[in-house]
Amino acid sequence: MGGACSRKRDQQVNEESVQRAVPGIYSKSGSSKWMGTFFPRSSVDIQQGRGKCSSLMELCIRRICEDMDNYSTFSMLPRDISQQIFNELVYSNRLTDVSLEAFRDCALEDICLGEYPEAKDSWMDVIASQGSSLLSVDLSGSDITDSGLVLLKNCKNLQALIFNYCDLISDHGLEHISGLSNLTSLSLKKSNAITAQGMRAFAGLVNLVKLDLERCSGIQGGLIHLKDLSKLESLNVRCCKCITDADMEPLSGLTNLKELQLSCNKVTDFGVAYLKGLHKLVLLNMEGCPVTAACLDSISALVALLYLNLNRCGLTDAGCEKFSALNNLKVLNLGFNNITDACLVNLKGLTNLESLNLDSCKIGVEGLVNLAGLLRLKSLELSDTEVGSAGLRHLSGLVNLECINLSFTMVTDGGLRKLSGLTSIKSLNLDARQITDAGIAALTSLTGLTHLDLFGARITDFGTNSLRHFKNLRTLEICGGGLTDAGVRNIKDLTSLTLLNLSQNCSLTDKTLELISGLTALVSLNVSNSRITNGGLHYLKPLKNLRSLALESCKVTASEIKKLQSTALPNLVSVRPE
Template structure:
């Protein structure tokens, strides 16, 4: 148990800069997962079979801390780290327990979104050995204020500090981190009280490599304080509404900058011109008031690998020199004014892997140029006029893995059905042998169109959320034995169709919410032993017998049974699902007492919503 801690991470390894506009400001698939807050978990439940000696020790210590906090300082630091992590992950940590960690050498303190965290919770850092604390994450702890930064100012060796969504932080609080000369990653997303005055504190953070200020709206005039940050390579200013051309001018000498995100700012062609000498690899300008003049500058950036001009007023004229972007791997042109001429300009890009043409004015004839993009893996042609004739050209793309095709605006008769292309020329189905993902939600795809998917055995993810799909269509897909995710949320699937799902032994995620499933249908699902996420909501005929079948899915982590007829008597069947962490029970006749008993005695990590 005294082994040296080997948990160090590179800053940002688990904390990805988000910037909404990178993916269009809205997800391609509507999300149905829910962020939940579980009940505190006691540690007097039976240990899991096969638990190691260290795991048993951690459980015992956590239980003793709940009764009376004793100092953990004499313990090896890797053990105290795991104790803190266990308390946080099980939502068992209380403010009083933190006294036990005074004097402990904790490398990571990660309490993002932890309920009830206040400034005083960090007092143990001020009184302990915080010299080895490298990473602190308090994101979305809404009660955190400037006083919290007073407690952590002695943690001079911090390398990563994440304070996203800490809405009470102000310029005054930032003064406490001015001496953090080892800090490489600072994230303050949504901290709207931070202004240009507070940005003066960044000048002393000489090791800073990643600075995330997304959705901070009062930064105008403060970017001159960043000019000495020679190691800074990533700067996220997405949705910073006060940022304009003058601010970007301050960045023109920062030659180490490779990733710049200025989506939804006031930056115009003038500001983009200030960036011409930077060796940018990523540039996101979605929604900026730029024109083709900016594209002339952008096309002169040979290092560029990822470019987004979504929602920008750029046209074909701006992309005349796009073939010079020889290192470009990802290009987002969605909702822009480009057409077929741009497709001709980019057809020679040797490394392009991802292309978003959502709502662009491209035609069937223009898609002919796409056949030259030999490295293309993913293309989005949602809400474009492209039909079968145009998409037939995609069969030449041997490495294509994903075709995204949401049709949000066109009526069903205009919705493109990719499978019809393959039906017309069945041999083409094998040409797309590397295709892994197809999304056909809200399209006019019907049962007969699904026949052509049968040869595409490389598919791992298939979205068929459509009322046009039924058991008949599902019968054509039983050859797709490699599927790991299948979305039939609104499809008309009955118990007969559910029986066909037994073919998908690798399935980990299933959405089956069309209302046609009964207990008999759920019985067929118990053979899907790799299932992790199961959504059976809206099936009003499900009873407690379904829970008996579900109890065989030992790896299940998320279960949605909203609007079903399950009762208190069925809940105990879930106790065998030791991996279950999320359970949705809206509009079910379930007593909170029964659920609390399940959590306390069997499933301490379980989070539940929907109880009356």
């Protein structure tokens, strides 16, 4: 959604550049009955008076947090009250060294400080003082070290520990959690200081149900220490790049495994054979592993399997006839493989499929006839294939289809008419230069559309007339077209929009910002490479929900944007240019 008109779709995602994830403080950790309903309030609703009336308890909690300097301890309060005060301080980013001390010995159940900027070893003494009451701790992205981790060893009832992206935790730190036998969930994503030797500590975690070691690059040979964790249901070792066939053997006895994430490792067909006895396995992710279609011999024995990801595995048509045995699958990802229409013949019987990804495969017009009977299909990814307009006639009976991606295909305006009867479609990607105003006009029956991507399509002001039919649109991208302010007039009434990308329409002026000033639900706006100036920025003041604003190559200055951000748009956190 940036400024460029062409988007490369055949490159592997650089996972290092992906944002770490939603901070842990916004996720229910699983043990506190209060956190399920105590989510951050919308500052927009509060400011504009549209939020529901706060309860007396909520008002009291906020007042206490505002007057934190007046309190030295909350240990005399009921646990649920202390928990809510703690949560409010975290959500409002007001928890400090001083205010944290007030929670010593408060018997809190949940300490959710994922991505919290101040969390450090010196906080661990107060955290550990919760003792046997403490059930979950999330300190992801913090500077916690082995020394901090040692303090948790006496919190014997801990059920969940999340230390993702804590680079300072090593094998020595893991020794201190080896006695926490009540742990059911442990996550240590991207902990590169952990090795196979340190994983010995996991052998005693006999109640572990979920283990996440994604991007832990030094754990080769360590999965042997999981072989007796008979309750383990979910194991994630994605992108470790060191897991081999030998590491699969210890997993063969974990018969309760339901989810196994192995993508971007060195597992081959030989290693997959060790998994044949995992009859409860529901999800298997092998993306980027050097397997062939021969692995389907073993995978077909996984009778409960519903989700299979074989993206970027270098598969060819040879051996693909074994797909026909996977007739329970709901989701099948085969993107970026060297398969052709000949492979699709073997998918005809997979009538339970709800999602099929064929991104960048060598699929042509006639191959789609094999999908005509997949009546439960809801999502179909055909981006960067050789599919043309004629092939879309085979999809006309897929009445449950909700999402289809035809970006970078040979589909033209005429082909889009064949989709007009698929009124269940909510998401449509048409990132292709050959799509014009006529193509959009052919889609006006798809009134349920919530996402429309016309990035790179040749849409003009006239074509935007058709957009008036799509009252439910939440995201709209029209980039590199021929829009002027006149065309934006047809967008200004799409009040459900939360994302609007109009970049690369170089004729747009400040008038465009005036026209869209009523789209108050907008969270993301991109008008890069246009004639927007400082003079038009004041039209954005009503967009109180705006969190992301892109104005690259516009006639605006950083000082004016910052002034707008500080005075009128309190939720704006991402601005380009800064």
